[in-house]
Every structure is written in structure tokens, then in C-alpha cells.
Amino acid sequence: GAGVSQSPSNKVTEKGKDVELRCDPISGHTALYWYRQSLGQGLEFLIYFQGNSAPDKSGLPSDRFSAERTGGSVSTLTIQRTQQEDSAVYLCASSFGRGNYGYTFGSGTRLTVV
Amino acid sequence: AQTVTQSQPEMSVQEAETVTLSCTYDTSESDYYLFWYKQPPSRQMILVIRQEAYKQQNATENRFSVNFQKAAKSFSLKISDSQLGDAAMYFCASIQGAQKLVFGQGTRLTINP
Numbered sequence: 001g002a003g004v005s006q007s008p009s010n011k012v013t014e015k016g017k018d019v020e021l022r023c024d025p026i027s028g029h030t031a032l033y034w035y036r037q038s039l040g041q042g043l044e045f046l047i048y049f050q051g052n053s054a055p056d057k058s059g060l061p062s063d064r065f066s067a068e069r070t071g072g073s074v075s076t077l078t079i080q081r082t083q084q085e086d087s088a089v090y091l092c093a094s095s096f097g098r099g100n101y102g103y104t105f106g107s108g109t110r111l112t113v114v
Numbered sequence: 115a116q117t118v119t120q121s122q123p124e125m126s127v128q129e130a131e132t133v134t135l136s137c138t139y140d141t142s143e144s145d146y147y148l149f150w151y152k153q154p155p156s157r158q159m160i161l162v163i164r165q166e167a168y169k170q171q172n173a174t175e176n177r178f179s180v181n182f183q184k185a186a187k188s189f190s191l192k193i194s195d196s197q198l199g200d201a202a203m204y205f206c207a208s209i210q211g212a213q214k215l216v217f218g219q220g221t222r223l224t225i226n227p
């Protein structure tokens with residue numbers, strides 16, 4: 001597609017429920033990244049995919065968080081048993097190769113856990 | 115490990131004036147790239163400008179320019195002729211080697227009409 005697409009745009013969920021966030025990167029971009037942005041804060045790295053492999057998942061905050069990428073394209077970030085501290089904007093980005101020309105970001109998913 | 119620091123949580127400027135946003139970084143690599151991103155209320159991060167560390171010439175993009183001081187590890191963004199549409203959060207970021215983009219904490223820029 002023309003840009004990075006994320007869905008849903010907003011998600012409200014009850015504490016303890018599982019949620020899935022979707023990212024559709026720019027066609028042909030081999031690298032895909034997930035970041036988390038808490039209110040008024042900077043971007044916190046979560047996980048990076050090169051193709052379908054995740055060479056760096058060092059930013060995932062706990063084993064409740066997981067992500068996968070299929071067909072070298074769409075990625076899904078899953079949060080199990082959501083907690084209130086998971087409330088944040090989850091941003092996805094994609095790039096060619098190493099990303100030395102920068103990443104292209106989606107508009108994010110605002111997750112609110114009540 | 116690479117780190118990026120923005121020491122100005124908030125800045126404001128009069129419309130049509132010039133403003134400079136500060137950023138310092140730390141890296142162990144000689145090959146790295148620096149970026150400024152803009153995040154308006156729409157949440158989407160927009161690439162403003164990019165600098166290659168091996169280039170001494172400061173990058174410019176229309177009203178946006180940088181002052182890249184490699185020895186001091188400083189990378190400030192200058193916005194000339196500020197416009198109301200420039201109001202946003204601005205993030206400085208760096209990438210080195212095959213690692214991920216690392217961001218500073220951001221500076222909220224307000225433009226006063």
C-alpha cells in the first residue's frame with residue numbers, strides 16, 4: 001500500500017482480556033518495527049522483524065507480549081491478559097533494509113485498558 | 115549502546131520567528147545516521163530531516179536545517195519562518211549499524227500567532 005496501515009485506530013478493552021493489533025507495512029519493505037508510546041513520552045522499542053524473523057525482541061516488556069509476521073508482510077502484536085499499564089499508543093513502522101533512510105510510521109493504535 | 119537526549123521538554127516561538135531544538139546523542143559507532151521526526155496530534159511520525167554522520171555538510175530541507183557537531187555529539191534542528199502547522203512534538207533519533215532507531219524524549223513545540 002501507499003503507507004503503513006494500522007488497525008484498529010483505537011481499542012478499549014477490559015483488564016485481563018487479550019488484544020491483537022495489526023500492522024500492514026509498505027509493500028516491499030523488508031523490515032518492520034513495533035514501538036510503544038506512553039502518554040507524553042518518547043518511543044519505546046518493542047520488536048523488530050527482518051522478513052518473518054525477529055532478530056531483536058529485546059523490548060517486549062513481558063511474556064504477555066508476542067508478535068508475529070507472516071509472508072514478509074502483515075504483522076500482529078498480541079497482548080495477553082492486558083493490564084492498565086499496557087495503555088499506550090502502539091506504533092508500527094517499516095523500512096527498506098537497515099532503515100538508514102528512516103522509517104515510515106503508521107498512525108498507531110491507541111490502546112486503553114479499563 | 116546508543117542514547118539520545120532532548121533537554122527541552124517544551125519550546126514556544128512566535129509565528130514567523132526562528133527556533134532551535136536541541137539534541138545530544140551517544141554512540142560507539144563511526145557509521146550512524148541522525149533524524150528529526152515530527153509528531154502532530156494525528157500521532158503519525160513524519161520524517162523531517164536526515165543526516166549521515168560521515169557527511170560534514172549540514173542537511174537542509176526548505177525551512178528546516180540542522181547544526182551537526184560531530185565532536186560534541188550534538189544535532190540541533192533549526193526551524194526558520196515558523197508556521198502554525200509546525201506545532202507538534204519533535205523527536206530526535208539515531209540509528210547505528212544494524213540496530214533499531216533510538217528516540218529522545220521529545221520536545222513539544224508551540225507556535226504563538
